[in-house]
């Protein structure tokens with residue numbers, strides 16, 4: 614039978630079948646040598662000696678690294694308006710890496726109940742006017758749009774530690790009691806509250822609550838592809854004078870023109886140039 618891996622804790626794999634029933638399983642040694650299974654993987658398994666054994670991992674549609682989740686429909690970037698600070702640099706770097714994985718990014722702006730500075734409000738509006746879906750949420754009044762976006766999909770929550778990822782899931786399903794930050798602080802356990810990734814059944818979909826990331830790695834991204842991963846650039850890609858344009862110093866660049874015309878936010882372009890610079894510097898080192 615076919616099932617999906619929804620949780621991995623050391624050598625125990627929790628599987629979910631199409632009806633949403635979960636059961637524990639183990640892996641045959643043969644597979645462990647072939648490839649490391651991750652949550653989201655669809656597997657073939659069978660019952661043997663009273664327990665389920667995973668026999669085959671089916672090909673992945675896509676795959677995220679850190680957190681490792683396969684077959685993802687969308688990644689929800691969770692960003693608070695403050696505590697921790699709202700950061701377009703982070704949103705833009707995350708969305709580039711998500712696009713690079715072939716997955717659609719979305720933005721969830723949390724903690725709007727804490728008050729939004731004029732500067733942050735303007736930045737949020739730039740995203741709202743752009744192509745990414747944006748949802749604002751506040752503690753105590755969950756935006757019903759969140760559920761509608763999760764339905765029938767596999768979603769991954771990502772964002773800084775403390776942004777409110779686990780809180781969001783707890784609000785979506787009051788039977789969840791995922792640990793949130795105050796508790797871990799009380800236990801003095803260091804930074805990340807959420808430790809492993811697990812797919813939770815919520816709002817008619819599956820959602821991975823992941824630990825806040827520790828670093829963003831552009832090692833596998835080339836300068837000449839980076840622009841393709843900026844959602845705001847997409848309408849202008851292919852319209853530059855040079856077809857290998859990296860939208861930096863080239864004349865007749867459609868992206869730069871759109872920035873000048875106010876069609877692409879300056880902030881978005883600035884964040885793009887910063888990552889491009891990082892990529893250039895990396896190449897100089899070799």
Ligand SMILES: Nc1nc2c(ncn2[C@@H]2O[C@H](COP(=O)(O)OP(=O)(O)OP(=O)(O)O)[C@@H](O)[C@H]2O)c(=O)[nH]1
Pocket residue numbers: 723724725726727750751752753772773774775776777778779780781792793794795804805806807823824825
């Ligand atoms: N005021 C307010 N506080 C919130 C909101 N969402 C989350 N918080 C608080 O922010 C803190 C951090 O929330 P978590 O849900 O633990 O954050 P996380 O993103 O899961 O963090 P990690 O698991 O460490 O990556 C908690 O104290 C929450 O109560 C919100 O919308 N409004």
Ligand SMILES: [Mg+2]
Pocket residue numbers: 778779780792793806807822823824
């Ligand atoms: Mg968490």
Ligand SMILES: [Zn+2]
Pocket residue numbers: 853858859860861863865866867868869
């Ligand atoms: Zn260009």
